[in-house]
Amino acid sequence: MSEELAKKITERVAQRMEREKMPFVVNVSNRHFHCTKETFEKLFGAGALPTNIRDLIQPGQYACRETVTLKGTKGEIKKVRLIAPFRSYDQIELSRTDCHTLGIDAPVRDSGNVKGSAPITLIGPAGEVKLPEGAIVQMRHIHFHPREAEKYGVKNMEYVKIRIGTPPRDGVYTVLCRVREDMKLECHLDTDEANALNVKNGDTSIIL
Ligand SMILES: [Zn+2]
Incomplete structure (x- = not known):
């Protein structure tokens, strides 16, 4: 074994021991959505604001009282919670099981990477928003x-x-x-x- 390889193996083993x-x-993240101010107002009314019911571990992020119904080609899922603050894009995070329930073929994506993701409809108390993209299975x-x-x-x-x-x-x-x-x-x-x-x-x- 070369000295270089031996050194690499030692480093990797040491790293694993440290990480252990x-x-x-x-x-565990249940299905939820993030949205823009514009989408929020279409769903909950002009001038409406999200209500913080629980701060999350990630700084500044919070679960809101506001929920919507999600609608796909095959079915609906009710009481899907908003995570705020507002973002510059709409993003609906689903599990693969949710996708089957809704009839949506959402791609696995990292957060924020919503371009070309699956279309979905959001129904709020003040209105309905048909998004051309935004549904993902979060990586x-x-x-x-x-x-x-x-x-x-x-x-x-x-x-x-x-x-x-x-x-x-x-x-x-x-x-x-x-x-x-x-x-x-x-x-x-x-x-x-x-x-x-x-x-x-x-x-x-x-x-x-
Ligand atoms: Zn996360």
Whole structure:
């Protein structure tokens, strides 16, 4: 074995041992939506504002009292919650099971990457909005503050493997690392991904 290869293997093993000592929290994202101020007013009325009912772990993000009904070609899903503040785009995050219920073929995307995603209809108390795009299945991901990313040795938009779940129903998922000043260490799975490995809110996981 070359000295160079031996060094690489040692570094990788050391990294895995370090990461094993740094479990992080996993939370399960149920279906929800983000929207622009314009879309919000069409759904809830001119001058209406979102009502914060719960701050989320990600700084500045909050779950709102406001919900809509989602409509696809095959069915509807009621009481789908808004996550605010407003964004510059509309984004509806669904599980694959939700897509089957609605009759929507949403692509797997990272947040904000909605161009050419699936069309969907939102129905609010004040009106209906037919979006030509915006429905996605969110790519499972870990949020990091830049300081945390450095500690774990990961870069923004890098894919890593995590071990998660309770043996024997555990498994390995590939997840996207999202690094930003306004983010905080937390892994997000959707309900299908969590159910497949028996994961509950607040469980922990490690990067391999
Ligand atoms: Zn997230």
